[in-house]
Amino acid sequence: MEETIYCIGCGAQIQTKDKDKAGFTPKAALEKGLETGQLYCQRCFRLRHYNDISDVNMTDDDFIRLLHEVGDSDALVVNVIDIFDFNGSVIPGLARFVSGNDVLLVGNKKDILPKSVKDSKVTQWLTERAHEVGLRPVDVVLTSAQNKHAIKELIHHIENARRGRDVYVVGVTNVGKSTLINAMIQELTGDKDVITTSRFPGTTLDKIEIPLDDGSYIFDTPGIIHRHQMAHYLSAKNLKYISPRKEIKPKTYQLNSGQTLFLGGLGRFDFITGDKQGFTAYFDNELTLHRTKLEGATDFYAKHAGSLLTPPSQEELAALPSLVCHEFSIKEKTDIVFSGLGWIRVTGPAVVAGWAPEGVDVVIRKALI
Template sequence: MEELLCIGCGVVIQTEHKKELGYTPQSALEKGLETGELYCQRCFRLRHYNEITDVQITDDEFLKLLHEVGDSKALVVNVVDIFDFNGSIIPGLPRFVSRNDILLVGNKKDILPKSVKASKVTQWLAERAHEEGLRPVDVILASAQQKDAIKDLMDKIEKLRQGRDVYVVGVTNVGKSTLINAIIQEITGDKDIITTSRFPGTTLDKIEIPLADGAHIYDTPGIIHRHQMAHYLSGKNLKFASPRKEIKPKTYQLNPEQTLFLAGLGRFDFIAGDKQGFTAFFDNELKLHRTKLEGATEFYQKHAGSLLVPPTKAELGTFPELVRHEFTITEKTDVVFSGLGWIRLNSAAKVAAWAPKGVGVVTRKAII
């Protein structure tokens, strides 16, 4: 069968994989063939709703794109998820972007508790970035949901770019495309007045957003990080990996040899240490369950899919087994379940964190 191409970006049209390039619903394909205007869903949404959707590309394609950024004279805006900093870092980014300046943007600041000072989070992000070898010229917090945050971000970009183009880069699930859509609305003042003619360079690998001085903001596809929890959740359960409301921390007083189950998605064991409070930072709807460490594995086998959901009974067949990661903690520390949330320890303890096989678990200096 002859390949059908999107007239907007040239990608091969396909109707089976929603998250991959070229997807369009079967009904839209049939209509496009009738009218002669066949668009992939990504281009259709851009054309009719001025909405940029995230697309995923392979590691090799992403590296090629980063080399292109390095060959340009531009400001690089690296969007990371405050909620999952370690899971949203792009390995080797400074090397690929060459001498270009990097502005680090911590997205989703609105889901952190209001009691947290922005200045402390900004400083924390800067410290973590330096540990990863990043030397951003500045760090700013943002939220696609908050207008003032977008205006501050645009002001910062305008100040730092000095007439240069801007490349926005980030891994999938950091909210980059939502942020880009908010930027477009800020630039135009009205989300309903843009047409595709305002995006002359809409291509498979990036989208060009023209600026007043002839430069462009380039929105690039996101690289996939397979160790994020989102890749192991079904559509209706993705909300647990992408909180949209301010997190309300929950503190549990645990004795040694007690366990906290994070629904059926993870597990936290307090193995040894003095009784203390452990504060959990997860989506407000994620059910946490406290039980004894002894027999916890059997408890999970018995109740996963019923008392401990998600995953549901139907999803258990494809859900990865939980893998154990042990840590000896000596100071105030976050134990992070990549893309799901974290548990803060206040003092010395020996603990174990269990996460689905393939999902990263790391410790870091406490963010709060």
């Protein structure tokens, strides 16, 4: 029987099979570590030597245990969400678990929004959406982890809101939480190697402790997998289409009723009835939008998804759920939001429909621009 070995940094059980799970260590590193007695998992190794935090994925049960830990402590909860994918980056049940604790909501990836989008509108929208899922954030901060935008302000907000307490940073996978924490560490400590790793007692869940001057800690927690994120249906090569890295350049299409826009093969927008008007699309600059007739659009998709309409690729198409229709009657300027992909601004009046893979949300909001 093989001996169970644990990482001396975070306490996770060492394993060599799944690089996305806690405790992963390449075989060569495992052999070397056993010789020296200094056995770290790859995540801790990268953390110690490069100040680099990477996310690990957890099961739902693991995450519920973690939320209980957070809920039982008197702490500030910093919930990082993706501005582009609020619905896909909400942690199910978070409001229930942290009911006694203050929540600071951080909207990440602000730099992707066109400059014409006002911060106040985004903040208001995020606050309203948070209220809908039962969260009452003490504040909302917009950041960009990637280009280190508003990191100083975020630290200032955390300092004010925590009032001497510990801080737990939580978020689902793919929201940029680890990049954000790395940016905060750099801001707080320069390049000094002051990060330590620890774990919750009695479990193999690791949390990363960033010590603060007053003896409290910021705890980074592993990312929970949210089943209804568009990201789960795409390969690493095609993730760029739903995780833009540059500011989005809007494209306007003059459509007559009875026309359809395909969003690659990941979504579809139908203009069902209304006067001819301009529809402005806000998606990754490289995502190809294809205009066709509404009549026959379903057959067109069946024929061309994975070839003319990409992403997804042919291989990804097999795992992509069927597109589901969400119909809306629009009276005023409104955004039709395809969760995790982008949005289309409708001037109205019009009856329109948004299609997305089953489980991925299509919602409407008052136009941001």
